Amino acid sequence: MRQTSESTPRLTLNRNVDLPEGARPLRINLPYLIVIGAVHLLSLLVLDPWYFSWAGVLSLVFGYFLFGILGITxxxxxxxxxxxxxxxxxxxxxxxxxGTCCLQESAVWWVSVHRRHHLHTDDQPDPHTPKAGMLWSHIGWLLLINRESSRKETYHRFTRDLTRQVFYTWTDNKLVMSLIVAIHMFVYFAVGFGLGWLPQGNVDSGVRMGSSLIVWGVFLRTVLVMHAAWSINSITHLWGYRNYDVPDDSRNNWILGLLVHGEGWHNNHHANINSARFGRQWWELDTGYLTICLLQKLGLARNVVSH
Ligand SMILES: [Zn+2]
Ligand SMILES: [Zn+2]
Structure with missing residues (x-):
């Protein structure tokens, strides 16, 4: 891949690419609107001092990395x-x-959308190119796209390696997905309840600490991990520098590179799609790749592609 010295940030807003076919006819995806809207509204409870605790804040920081790095990245x-x-x-x-606990749909769906993005980057079938509008690429494509009609065909085309496995068809079921999310919320509440109840055996303290962990560690964390992932779809195809002259608008954005576990080195990723290493320059810290290296040392990862 030819490297480029271009470093001037470039804005490619409103370049008028038609919305992908799956978005027509355009209509509101009500289940998505309800779930995404609800978790955003519930995350505002952090503004109520009753839900504040340092354990809650810690669970937010810990969860942002645990779910953001291990689940999504x-x-x-x-x-x-x-x-x-x-x-x-x-x-x-x-x-x-x-990853399923992050409310970004099932693994099969996430992977099918992402593989379509790589195949048609910044072209009309790209599900979330900012060329169709920045707001569209950030959240509009989630709330407005009519994907149920094309779900089967998309899976057949992009994720047959996953749909062959019972685990992935099972976790693609909406009821099972909801159950997984509910169980992880219960675990958060139970841990919080234990932390609050143990010192004096006070049930009220247990309920308050459990609620704190749910609000900070689940609701707010889910919203932050959502926007982190969505920002990669929108911002890193608009603003940043390029190390590689790839035929799309992918960019390396240093703010998102640092905040989103190396995912912000998006131009590097588009140039080396199968590599686990997104950071290419010494300053391009890639905590996602460092995590994979750690997993390798622990015997949990092998044959890591890093070219
Ligand atoms: Zn991309
Ligand atoms: Zn990718």
């Missing part, structure tokens, strides 16, 4: 979408479950 993206390393099957399923 390492699990859904570098492992399942691109197979940039191998790992034991049980561990792959654990990563997929962490």
């Amino acid at each position: 390492v699990g859904f993206h570098r492992l399942l979408s691109h197979r940039s390393f191998e790992c034991p099957k049980w561990f792959e399923y654990c990563l997929a479950l962490l």
Whole structure:
């Protein structure tokens, strides 16, 4: 891949690419609107001091990395979408479950959308190119696209490696997905309840601490991990520098590179799709890749592609 010295940020807003076919006819995807709207509204409870606790804040920070790195960056993206390393099957399923808890749909759906993005980057069939509008690429495509009609065809085309496995068809079921999310919320509440109840055996303290962990560690964390992933779809195809002269608008954005576990080195990723290593220059810190290296040392990852 030809490297480029271009470093001037470029704005490619409103370049008028038609919305992808799946978006027509345009109509509101009500279940998505309800779920995404509800979790955003519930996250506002952090503004109520009753829900504040330092344990809640810690659970937010811890969860942002646990679910953001292991669930989305390492699990859904570098492992399942691109197979940039191998790992034991049980561990792959654990990563997929962490990703499912992030309310970004099932692993099969996430991977199918992402593979379509790579195949048609910044072209009309790209599900979330900012050329169709920045707001569209950030959240509009989630709320407005009519995907149920094309779900089967999309899966057949892009994710047959996953749909062959019972685990992935099982976790693609809406009821099962909801159950997984509910169980992880219960675990958060139970841990919080234990932390609040143990010192004096006070049930009220237990309920308050459990609620704090749910609001900070689940609701707010889910919203932050959502916007982190969506920002990669929108911002890194608009603003940043390019190390590689690839035939799309992908960019390396240093703010998102640091905040979103190396995912912000998006131009590097588009140039080296199957590589687990997104950071290419010494300053391009890639905590997603460092996590995979750590997993390799622990014997949980092998055959890591890093070229
Ligand atoms: Zn990718
Ligand atoms: Zn991209």
